[in-house]
Amino acid sequence: MTPQPSKTKNLFGLGISILFILLGYYLINKSSETIYQLSGWACIIFFTIIALFSIVSLVKKSR
Structure with missing residues (x-):
């Protein structure tokens, strides 16, 4: 059994x-430069997984 992080x-x-x-x-909406848009998408994808x-x-x- 692995330890679970606390609720907080x-x-x-x-x-x-x-x-x-x-x-x-x-970042995606602010700039039209490709590097900012790629950074924005990477940020969204990674932190959505987290x-x-x-959740x-x-x-x-809670169960």
Whole structure:
């Protein structure tokens, strides 16, 4: 059995992930340069995965 992070750590991770997802959205819409758009998409994809893991962990703990 592996140790599970606490509920506050999961909520903190979810909150930070949402902030970085919004930052990625801002990068995509702010500039037309390719590097900023690629950075924005990478940010959105990576932190969406992190947010999903946090949500799954929170739902598992509530059961």
